[in-house]
Amino acid sequence: MQRQILALTLFVIAILVLAACAAPVAAPAPAPAPTTAAQPTAAPQAAAGEPYKIGFVTSITGPASSLGIPERDTALMIQDQVNKAGGIKGPDGNMHPIELIVEDDASDASKATLAAKKLVEQDNVAVLIGSSGSPASLAMIETATKNSTPMISMASASQIVNPIAERKWIFKTPQANQPVTAVQLDWLKANGITKVASIGVNNAFGKDSRDAMNEQFKAAGIEVLADEVFQPGDKDFTAQLTKIKGLNPQAVIVHATPGEGAPLTVQYHTLGMTAPLLHNHGIGNKDFINLAQDSAEGVMFPIGKLLVANSLPDSDPQKAVLLKYIADYGAFTNGKAPSSFGGHGWDAVEIALAGLESVGPDRAKLRDYFENNVRNFVGISGIFNWSPTDHVGIGKESLVLVKIKDGTWAFVAPDQYKMTQ
Amino acid sequence: MTPDQLFQLFIAGLTIGSIYALIALGFVVIHNVTGVINLAQGEFAMLGALIAITLTSETPLFNRAFTVSWNLPLVVGIVLATLLVMGVGALVYLIVIRAARTDSVIIQIIITIGIAIALRGIALIIWGTDPYRLPEFSEGPPIHIGGAVLTRQDLWVIGSALALFILLYLFFQRTFIGASLRACSVNRTAARLMGINVPHMMLLAFVLSAGIGALAGIVIAPKTFMGYDTGTYLGLKGFVAAIVIGGLSDERGAIIGGLLLGILEILAAGLISSGYKDAIAFLVLVVVLLVQTTGILRRGTRREAAGV
Numbered sequence: 001m002q003r004q005i006l007a008l009t010l011f012v013i014a015i016l017v018l019a020a021c022a023a024p025v026a027a028p029a030p031a032p033a034p035t036t037a038a039q040p041t042a043a044p045q046a047a048a049g050e051p052y053k054i055g056f057v058t059s060i061t062g063p064a065s066s067l068g069i070p071e072r073d074t075a076l077m078i079q080d081q082v083n084k085a086g087g088i089k090g091p092d093g094n095m096h097p098i099e100l101i102v103e104d105d106a107s108d109a110s111k112a113t114l115a116a117k118k119l120v121e122q123d124n125v126a127v128l129i130g131s132s133g134s135p136a137s138l139a140m141i142e143t144a145t146k147n148s149t150p151m152i153s154m155a156s157a158s159q160i161v162n163p164i165a166e167r168k169w170i171f172k173t174p175q176a177n178q179p180v181t182a183v184q185l186d187w188l189k190a191n192g193i194t195k196v197a198s199i200g201v202n203n204a205f206g207k208d209s210r211d212a213m214n215e216q217f218k219a220a221g222i223e224v225l226a227d228e229v230f231q232p233g234d235k236d237f238t239a240q241l242t243k244i245k246g247l248n249p250q251a252v253i254v255h256a257t258p259g260e261g262a263p264l265t266v267q268y269h270t271l272g273m274t275a276p277l278l279h280n281h282g283i284g285n286k287d288f289i290n291l292a293q294d295s296a297e298g299v300m301f302p303i304g305k306l307l308v309a310n311s312l313p314d315s316d317p318q319k320a321v322l323l324k325y326i327a328d329y330g331a332f333t334n335g336k337a338p339s340s341f342g343g344h345g346w347d348a349v350e351i352a353l354a355g356l357e358s359v360g361p362d363r364a365k366l367r368d369y370f371e372n373n374v375r376n377f378v379g380i381s382g383i384f385n386w387s388p389t390d391h392v393g394i395g396k397e398s399l400v401l402v403k404i405k406d407g408t409w410a411f412v413a414p415d416q417y418k419m420t421q
Numbered sequence: 422m423t424p425d426q427l428f429q430l431f432i433a434g435l436t437i438g439s440i441y442a443l444i445a446l447g448f449v450v451i452h453n454v455t456g457v458i459n460l461a462q463g464e465f466a467m468l469g470a471l472i473a474i475t476l477t478s479e480t481p482l483f484n485r486a487f488t489v490s491w492n493l494p495l496v497v498g499i500v501l502a503t504l505l506v507m508g509v510g511a512l513v514y515l516i517v518i519r520a521a522r523t524d525s526v527i528i529q530i531i532i533t534i535g536i537a538i539a540l541r542g543i544a545l546i547i548w549g550t551d552p553y554r555l556p557e558f559s560e561g562p563p564i565h566i567g568g569a570v571l572t573r574q575d576l577w578v579i580g581s582a583l584a585l586f587i588l589l590y591l592f593f594q595r596t597f598i599g600a601s602l603r604a605c606s607v608n609r610t611a612a613r614l615m616g617i618n619v620p621h622m623m624l625l626a627f628v629l630s631a632g633i634g635a636l637a638g639i640v641i642a643p644k645t646f647m648g649y650d651t652g653t654y655l656g657l658k659g660f661v662a663a664i665v666i667g668g669l670s671d672e673r674g675a676i677i678g679g680l681l682l683g684i685l686e687i688l689a690a691g692l693i694s695s696g697y698k699d700a701i702a703f704l705v706l707v708v709v710l711l712v713q714t715t716g717i718l719r720r721g722t723r724r725e726a727a728g729v
Contacts, residue, residue: 062650065550202696229695233654235645238433239691239698246426259552263646270563270572271429291554291646 049094052356055101055119057130062107063232063259066287067132070342071154075100077332078349088353091360105136112136116143126361129348134204145169150367154344157208161391171370171391173347173381179396180280181212183302185220187401190417193251195223197244200255202229209255209280225249237264241271251275257282262291269295285339289407302399304381306343308411321378343380425568430691436575438683439582443637444659445675447630452669453606454626457529461537462634463656465506469635470647471544473502474553484549503635510631514624544649552648578640586676661702665709
């Protein structure tokens with residue numbers, strides 16, 4: 001009887017864990033564009049060629065879904081725009097429609113691997129884009145490399161493209177965590193802060209961000225009093241925050257995405273903690289503000305220029321691209337606010353399209369194009385310059401520090417870093 | 422760790438533990454009366470919270486196809502949401518579990534996993550993947566006890582769990598229906614011979630558990646937010662809480678188990694390492710099961726005690 005119950009219990013736990021990991025039903029497709037579906041106008045002069053296939057792995061469900069959904073919607077929007085215009089003109093002179101094959105990895109590294117395998121081996125895509133999160137992106141690298149397929153990741157961790165000798169086929173569009181930390185460091189230095197505490201998610205993204213912090217802060221003489229972690233999906237952070245509160249840091253650094261970052265920020269405030277809260281670029285969407293509400297006020301984080309596009313000077317080369325993306329994205333998604341994550345998707349798809357336009361769907365040629373011909377590419381996250389030694393191509397110059405104020409993002413210029421107390 | 426910090430951790434553990442205890446109670450009520458382990462218990466909590474949020478605040482549904490803004494008062498929203506989830510509980514029993522009543526218990530348990538996945542999928546279609554937040558039940562600054570902070574919502578969570586425990590105790594001990602339910606859990610055949618309508622009692626057990634689950638989800642939603650997949654994690658913790666102390670068949674054991682699990686988890690994260698929070702909870706489960714498979718409180722199941 002005892003053995004039976006034990007076996008039954010272990011069985012049930014195994015099933016529960018499996019069920020928890022199992023992919024739920026696919027998310028509904030996004031609402032179609034509100035514009036009436038016009039027939040392709042103005043027949044292209046060139047003959048129609050076969051479609052160019054792009055594999056797109058993203059986290060539509062699971063903890064990283066607030067990254068994956070805007071990425072998917074952005075990619076579908078671009079596909080819609082391009083195909084309505086008749087496709088892209090390939091090197092053979094024909095017009096090719098693009099075929100975006102979207103796979104949901106449910107924020108799970110093993111599912112990302114399977115999706116990448118399917119896209120590369122069965123669907124025979126020319127280029128692989130994905131995934132939203134660092135763990136899933138890292139898992140896809142082997143498949144891309146083994147099959148000599150260029151891959152563009154939309155995730156942060158620097159080890160996605162490093163060491164560069166082993167990452168011949170891998171590129172990525174978001175800033176790495178190191179320049180983000182560098183911006184945080186500038187702010188801390190401007191305020192003469194020497195003691196901070198840190199709390200971050202226990203996955204590849206959080207670890208990379210924490211490593212960058214520990215390394216750069218140490219070099220700058222800033223002491224990290226506590227380096228706490230939480231599991232992806234956790235909702236209660238009282239234990240870690242209580243520990244941090246007892247250490248009296250001058251500022252607290254958070255490494256998280258909105259799913260956990262928002263409740264964490266709310267609990268930070270209910271515990272009566274008042275030290276300035278610095279997040280990283282993981283919370284660059286409206287969800288964070290909608291969820292954390294009043295508690296989000298005063299939160300600062302380094303992010304691409306998209307969120308404060310309207311405050312940029314007209315001379316900024318990115319401004320026109322940013323404003324067009326904001327307008328297009330709002331129209332395509334029935335008024336959703338854009339996020340930097342959708343921007344990472346825009347950069348990945350547009351760079352892939354530029355490559356397909358120049359060299360066609362040849363995997364090796366595409367890779368060489370990415371490495372040698374992506375120069376001064378004006379994107380959403382920054383102005384990209386990929387090279388044989390740099391597969392990220394944007395750095396600290398593409399970031400601005402923003403502060404959440406009155407439910408929206410306010411640009412903090414470097415000369416305003418010093419807090420007025 | 423100063424005493425203030427320890428006290429803070431204790432409060433946090435008590436709050437989350439109250440929720441685990443309520444979910445665990447749902448497991449026990451259904452298991453006692455029907456013999457089924459209902460693994461969709463966490464999904465009842467998720468549904469309760471999401472329905473309450475939809476009724477009381479502006480919520481975009483079906484991938485923003487339309488937005489509802491009924492803005493009902495919080496109390497009305499909570500009551501309606503609880504009743505609706507009780508309805509879902511009834512449907513689950515009537516449509517699915519009753520059809521499989523002649524199958525073995527293990528098959529019925531697997532069916533409840535299917536129900537959980539289905540409910541999660543339906544919630545995903547309706548509410549999407551974003552988490553939602555319910556406003557706190559009462560406004561106001563948190564209460565300071567020494568150096569520790571007790572938020573008003575913490576009080577609501579602990580208070581409503583306590584109130585539910587007392588109400589359920591009175592229901593089981595002092596009412597005729599409660600006594601009939603207890604009779605079913607001791608010996609179903611004897612209960613039927615005594616003129617108790619056992620299928621009705623099974624239906625009632627599902628409705629009651631769904632209601633308890635829904636309330637648990639609703640009171641915790643202002644603190645942890647609720648998304649389509651949050652219920653799974655609550656269900657898993659509730660299951661551990663139900664089995665460790667009470668061996669899935671003792672209501673008091675479920676309550677104690679839930680509170681202990683909550684406190685243990687938070688203390689582990691605060692004192693040892695935040696990376697081991699979940700690992701410690703499940704380690705305790707495995708150790709307890711190896712030592713005493715029927716839970717710590719009970720030396721045998723009720724049916725064995727009754728000699729059946």
